Structures are given as structure tokens and as C-alpha cells.
Amino acid sequence: MSPTDPAAAHPGPADALAEALRRLLGPLARLALARGVTHATLDELVKLALVDAADRQHAELPPHRRVSRISTATGIHRREVTRLVGALREGGARQPPPQRSLASELFAHWRTQRDYCDRRGSPAELPRQGPAPSFESLAQAITRDVHPRSLLDELQRLGLAAHDTGRDTVRLLREDFVPSGDSRRMLRALGNNVGDHLEAAVDNVLAEAPRHFEQAVFAGGLSRESVAELDRLLRARWSELVDALVPALEQLVARDAAAAQAADQQAASQGGPADPSIHPARQRVRLGLYALAQDESAPDAPEPPR
Template sequence: MDTRLHPTALASDLDAQGPLGELHAALRAVLLPLARLAVAQGLPYAQAEALLKLAFLEAGREAHGGHAQRAVSRISAATGLSRREVTRLLQRPEGDPPPRRSPATELFTRWLSDPALRTPEGRPMALPRQGPAPSFESLAQAVTRDVHPRSLLEELCRLGLAELDAAGETVHLLRETYVPQGDLVRMLGFLGANVGDHFSAAVANVLTDGKRHFEQALFADELSGESLEQVRRLVTEQWQALLTALVPAITRLIEEDRAAGRAQDQRLRIGLYTYTDAMPAASGSNPPSPPSDQEN
């Protein structure tokens, strides 16, 4: 049986109308950046296809409950994968467990967001390297007892987030955002975690009542490059305010759950992003469009 895609059939599928056409358009918008990443990193199509098969398998298993080891036929019907392929994939060893959060980045976030560690002007305080709170040592021990404060300090310095003064007594933060430029492993880790959760939230909203996860966006066009620089500064300020308000509140909730003996089996990710690009065509003499909300 010939399973290759014929150009005419492919064109017909991609030109579908109605909800199916909208689904195709949404998938193209999502898959193109992924394809760019794969091409840029030298990942061939065959390996990307293998990952897509595993994703379809997992989605099929979820749709039929648990691992669904006896549901080969149902998974095959739901995904379009052959029964033989489903069986082969189900027999694969389980993958590696997801990586744990970095204690260094958690310490960095705590330092930025804890009101007790900020100056009257609202900037992060320089901290004594050792001693009682407030100090770098006490902050590090509040984050984890599994990693020595010295090791966490060395990691923050390696990442360009902090530095130790010449006397070796005081630690200073160098930045107020963490974008690990030049560290491909961490950047890919952030991409998978942040975009994966954002996409999961959007899909869950589409497949349910649209209210399960908070997910909204603001869209505007006809801006100049100079205006975008001002917007970037505004967004950075708003993110810092949000971080300062949320981290202590969430930390308190975690402690209250622990004290009350509640099952602590839920996770949370809150994000904010901006994306800028050239408009697809000249705007001509049309008046500027006001910003508009977009949501699922």
C-alpha cells in the first residue's frame, strides 16, 4: 500500500474550509517555528517525524486512559498510526524523567522578588556572602539544602547574573532578568518548558470551555521601531511588578499547604511574552489601529 503523500491530495487537504481549515492554519502557524528551530539546529525531518509519532501516541493513550496497553486498536484509530507502529512504540522504554528546576535560577528569582531583599528605591540589595539573613548564604539555604551556597554563587557568576566584590565579602546582582544567552542547553530547556505549557494551556482552552487557563494577548500594529523600544521598557517594568507581587504570595501559599497537610500535587507556570515583527504589507494611508485583545 502506497502511503506517500501525493501533491494534489496534500493541496486539497491544506485548502480545507471551516473548522478543519482553521485547524490547518493554526497547526501551520505552530509548526513553522518548530521547523525553523529543527533546521537551525540540524535536526533532520526523520527525527522530527519520530518525535511527532511519539506525541501522537501519548495523546492517543491519554484519550483512552492511562497507558492503554490493551488499547492498540483504539489508539491506532484515533491517531492514524498503524497497529504495528503503535505496538512498537508502546514497547519502547520510558524516557528520561523531566529535568528539575535549577536551584540557581530559583535563587535568582527569590532574590529579585523578595521585598525584604530590595532597597528603598526598589532595587535588589547587595548581600553579605555569609551570615544571618539577609545574606546570600541564608537565601541559598532557604532555596535548597542539597547544594552548597558556594556552588550556587559560582553558578550565578558563571551565568553572568551575579558577582562577588573584590574583597570577597559581598554579592551583587548584575541583572534583573534571566535570558541565558550563549547557553544553548538552558535556552532550549526554557523554550520547551515555557512554550510547551503555554501551548498546553491554549489547547486545553480550545478543547474545553475556554476558561480553564488564563491566556490573553494584546495585539497592535503600525508602530515605529522607536515606539517598540518604549513598549519593551514598559513590559519589563510590568513583569518586574508582577514578579514582585506573585512570588511572595505563591511562596506563602506553598507553606500554608504544607502546614495544613494538603496534597501538594499541582504545579503552576505564569508567563509573559512579547513578539515583534514587520507588518506583512505597507499600511498606506489608513489611520493607526488601536490595540486589541485576543484570547482563547
């Protein structure tokens, strides 16, 4: 077993980069083919991504110089760069701000709040209405802008919860928030989760010292039975980690929100803007865990260490 994914050899920087890009592009190509995305669409997306990254790196330059710099950095013709920059500006203006996933917040709250769990620590079956602990009180703890019935309908649509109409109770059907039968949401989760993981990994490669926590372990020569046993262990450990992290995250969010509110109130009372050191820029975090099990003969399987 190795603490990191093994490399088949020790190639030079250019060869290592090409191999890394090949490994990254392989799964994307498989997804594109499965969904009927052609080379022309992928080519446009790659060019947009290159121009967007170069545009951000040279944001301090005036527009005419920036186009030249982007063209030089990307190898894309100036006229094409101008078109792509315009498309990025237009698309960014129309892009709506990211919305909260109330369903996932409710799901996490239900799984981790002791008042809504049974003696074993599992999410309890709840009366749909009434005082806490009930589904109604749980939903209202997340938001009062959406009716609890609407949140229940959404959980049922995603295959995450069931409503016993006879007893008028609600129970969770899954231990993890992986909506079934919702391709749009699953693709959004793919982009968010893998995108942020890749952002962290690229930051670590480009920075002088690693900026983000990123670790993995690798093992080969396992039977299917051993992989199934490992899967059960991993899911149990992830459940324990979620149970510890979600309440801690909720406390940190509430603490920082209270501090920001206090800073705003202080500034309002003094008739000026809030002190930036008291009211800093907001940060976001995404914490995740993944596992892949595949035959060692699979085309994209990493070679064992030599």
C-alpha cells in the same frame, strides 16, 4: 488595536485548524533547521506525540484493544504503534523526575524579598558571607542541601551574578532570569514555557468553556522607537508583577505544605491514611508573559484586521 490576534478571514473549522497548525509548526521548523534536526527525527517525534496522546485517552482499554484504537485514531499502522508504545514505556521509565531550579528560586527570592533589596526595591549588593542579609543567608533560605558557594558558582556560570573578590560582595547582573550562553537550559525553558502555554491554549479550545487564563493584545503600524518604548514599559510592569506574585506564591506553597504536614501527622496519630479532602492532590502553576515584535512584512506576521 485588537484584544486578540486578528484573523485574516473567517475560514471553516478544518481550514482554521490547518492554519493554526501551520503557524505552530513554522517556528518549530525554523528551530529544527537551525539545530540540524532532519525530517526523519521530526517525523518520529510527531508519531511519538500522537501515539502518546491517543494512549492516554484510551488508558482504560486492555493493551490489545488499545493498540487497535490508537492505530485507528492516528492512522499509524498497528505494528508501528506497538513499537512506539514500547519506546514510550521504555523512555518514560528512564526519564528522571523534574528537579528544582535552585538558581531560579534564589534569583526570584533575591529580587522580591525586602530584606535583600535596597531602598529603591532593587536587589541589593550583598556580602558573600555572614548573617542576614548576606548571600550565604539567602542561599540557605532556599536550600541547605547545596553549599552557598556552589549556588554562587552556578549564578556566575549563567551570567546572572558577579562576585567582587576585593570586597567579597555579590550582586545581580540582570533583572530577569534568562541565562546567557547556556543552550541546554534555554532549550529546556523553551519547552517548559511554550509547552505549558500551548497546553493551556489547547485545553481552552477543546473544553466547553475556557479553563485557563490566556489573554493577549495586538497592535500594528508601530515604529521601532515605539516598540522600544513599549518594551521598557512591559519590562517594568512584569517586574512589578513578579514582585507581587513571588511572595504570594511562596506564602501559598508554605501554607499548603504546613496543611499537608498537619494532615500527615494527624493520620499517623490515628494509625491510618490522611483524609484526601484535607490532603488533596498537588497542583502546579506556571505564570508567564511574552511579547513579539517583528516587521509586518515577515512571513509569519499576522495580517491586520479587515
